Amino acid sequence: MTTTHIPEHGGKPPAASAKEASASVLQLNLNGQPVSASCSPDTRLLTLLREHWHLTGAKPGCEVGRCGACMVWLNGEPVNACLLMAYQIQGQTVRTIESVAQDSASEPVRDALARCGGVQCGYCTSGMVMSMSWLHQQQPRPTAAEAEAQMCGNLCRCTGYGGIRRAVQELFPAEKSA
């Protein structure tokens, strides 16, 4: 994001910083709307979402791609917004929890997490919903191993995972043996 410098007493404006000088215009589709931002190409998507577009559902956790608290969908695939930079998302399509949570398709996931006690402080919950909703919509009958593999990128520091596991098992019941 650029900053406009207003010189005091009509003096010359200060020279642009290197980052400001290299700012470029990022354009993408965000939650179904075309948006743009003037930013350095190495600005992280997580920063843009929270500080430029004021979408705070994606949370900063580890900020190195391990915890899933910042999860969004990029062109329909779950990704960690802390690892994506502006130059990597030019012209792409991003959906955040603010959009997915309005979508009735994510309702079974939200209900299961709430009913099974999978939400405590809630810090990881938006990432959990993004991950579980993606699996629920893309692959409604995953094996237990596939469901575990999808969720292994989402860490929770509160629950001990009991409630989250119950929600996953409720959403993706194991095939009954004949």
Ligand code: FES
């Ligand atoms: Fe992005 Fe942890 S904050 S994966």
Ligand code: FES
């Ligand atoms: Fe608190 Fe998961 S509910 S981090």
